[in-house]
Every structure is written in structure tokens, then in C-alpha cells.
Amino acid sequence: MRIGDYQLYSIETSEFSLDGGAMFGIIPKPLWEKKSPADDQNRISMVTRSLLLVNDDHRIIIDTGNGTKWQEKFKDIYQIDLGRLNMERSLVKYGLTPDQITDVYCTHLHFDHVGGNTTYQDEKLVPTFPNAKYWVQSENWDLANSPSEKDAGSFMRNDWSVLEENGMIEFVDGKESFLPGIENHLTYGHTIGMMHPIIGDTSQKLIYMADLVPMAAHIPLPWIMAYDIHPAQTVKEKEQILPKIVEEEWIIFFEHDPVYQAGKVKYDGKHYQLQEGVIISE
Numbered sequence: 001m002r003i004g005d006y007q008l009y010s011i012e013t014s015e016f017s018l019d020g021g022a023m024f025g026i027i028p029k030p031l032w033e034k035k036s037p038a039d040d041q042n043r044i045s046m047v048t049r050s051l052l053l054v055n056d057d058h059r060i061i062i063d064t065g066n067g068t069k070w071q072e073k074f075k076d077i078y079q080i081d082l083g084r085l086n087m088e089r090s091l092v093k094y095g096l097t098p099d100q101i102t103d104v105y106c107t108h109l110h111f112d113h114v115g116g117n118t119t120y121q122d123e124k125l126v127p128t129f130p131n132a133k134y135w136v137q138s139e140n141w142d143l144a145n146s147p148s149e150k151d152a153g154s155f156m157r158n159d160w161s162v163l164e165e166n167g168m169i170e171f172v173d174g175k176e177s178f179l180p181g182i183e184n185h186l187t188y189g190h191t192i193g194m195m196h197p198i199i200g201d202t203s204q205k206l207i208y209m210a211d212l213v214p215m216a217a218h219i220p221l222p223w224i225m226a227y228d229i230h231p232a233q234t235v236k237e238k239e240q241i242l243p244k245i246v247e248e249e250w251i252i253f254f255e256h257d258p259v260y261q262a263g264k265v266k267y268d269g270k271h272y273q274l275q276e277g278v279i280i281s282e
């Protein structure tokens with residue numbers, strides 16, 4: 001898919017599973033299970049999906065997934081599987097290698113979004129994208145480096161420590177645009193200062209929903225995650241942006257949906273839901 005002067009590619013970087021109850025908050029299991037079947041440990045299948053934007057001067061990757069730094073114990077808990085889908089293989093598919101990436105846009109610093117920022121090379125922690133600038137919202141950086149008890153398990157310092165040491169982090173304050181042709185939207189319900197890139201031209205717009213709407217099943221207003229730090233705020237933020245998405249027929253990109261790369265949204269007067277899936281790249 002092409003928007004403006006960017007060619008867009010969907011980059012799947014891992015398969016993994018999280019607890020279905022945690023993924024759907026207050027929604028009763030008989031309802032969410034119809035959308036996302038659970039395994040015998042109540043986990044549902046998900047992916048990490050990045051968006052790659054390519055123009056003449058930039059090769060931008062939005063989020064980097066779970067990455068490869070996992071110990072067996074965690075790999076097992078989250079069923080992280082890099083066998084079929086991984087960053088390297090997905091980049092190769094589009095003729096790219098990690099050293100060609102110019103920018104890494106970090107929506108927020110949770111491990112399943114920035115785990116691929118860094119990697120171990122001969123037991124040494126190194127940046128996965130050695131020539132890239134890594135863009136991070138300052139408020140989210142502050143939270144990630146002094147998280148609350150509720151948050152602590154979602155942040156892993158080795159996803160950014162070596163980037164900080166090498167001066168590769170570019171701090172962003174607020175919504176101001178820092179990459180050409182990309183606007184930013186900010187939300188505060190899931191975590192503090194989650195950034196959502198919006199790519200648009202005169203004919204269409206696409207927004208990267210990150211954890212505001214991680215899967216198509218999360219489009220209806222009350223379908224939100226128990227991971228959110230301010231759940232009522234998340235509902236409000238969905239209520240604010242979904243009417244615009246429906247009215248202007250924006251494409252929304254799903255970072256964690258195992259089936260849909262992206263989609264369009266409809267409103268029947270009562271509920272928001274997926275109108276149709278959209279394929280970003282084959």
C-alpha cells in the first residue's frame with residue numbers, strides 16, 4: 001500500500017500469547033472467547049506487528065515487537081515463538097537489512113513493543129538497528145525508568161539501556177511532528193504518553209493504534225485491556241477518535257491481531273466494530 005510518498009509494509013515479528021482475561025478486562029469470557037479462543041491456560045494467540053515506511057530518504061520502523069532476548073522461562077510463559085515470524089525474515093522479504101533502517105518510532109516502551117530495539121551479539125547487548133535514531137516520548141521514558149509496581153513487569157531496561165549509552169535516543173515532547181509526512185496522536189489511558197503515528201495524503205489516512213486498539217476485537221468501546229493504567233481514560237480516548245475514524249474512513253493498523261493487519265471501522269448507532277479487514281502488504 002502507498003500513502004503519500006511512503007510505501008507501507010506490514011512486518012510481523014513474533015507470535016506470542018497473553019492471558020485472555022487480562023486482554024479483555026471486564027468483558028466476560030463467554031463473549032471474548034468467541035473472538036479469541038483460549039488455550040488450556042487461558043491464553044489467546046497474538047502477534048507483534050510492526051509497520052515499515054519507506055520513501056527515498058527514510059526507512060522507518062514503527063515498534064519492534066518482542067525481540068530475541070528472552071530466557072526460556074519467559075519464552076514459555078508468553079509462548080514467544082520466532083520460528084515462523086521474526087523481524088529479520090520479514091525485512092528480508094522486502095529486501096532490507098537492519099542496518100538500512102533510519103528511524104525506529106517507539107509508540108511506548110512496553111517489552112512487546114520495543115523488545116526488538118536491542119539484541120545480544122556474542123553475549124553483548126547491541127542496538128538491532130545500528131544506524132537508526134530511536135524516537136521516544138519523554139513522558140513515557142520517565143515512567144519506564146521509574147515504573148509503579150503495576151507497570152514494572154511491562155518494562156525491561158535492556159530494551160533501551162545500550163541505546164541511551166550510545167546517544168541513539170531522540171526525545172519527543174508532545175505531538176509535534178518529527179518525521180516528514182507523519183503526524184502524531186497521543187494517549188494516556190494505556191500508559192503515559194503513548195504515541196500513535198498517522199500517515200496521510202489527500203485520499204486516505206492510516207493510524208497505528210498500538211495498545212489503544214491492539215486487536216480488531218478491541219474496537220467496541222468497553223473492550224479494553226486490564227493492563228491499562230487508566231481504563232476509564234482509554235474508553236474516553238476511543239470515544240474521541242473512533243467517530244473521526246468512521247467518518248473519514250481511516251485505516252486502523254492492528255499491532256497484535258493474529259488475523260488482520262489493519263481494518264476499517266463501522267458504527268451502527270450503538271456499537272463500533274470492524275467493517276472489513278485491510279491488507280497493507282502481501
Ligand SMILES: [Zn+2]
Binds near residue numbers: 108110190211
Ligand atoms: Zn503496551
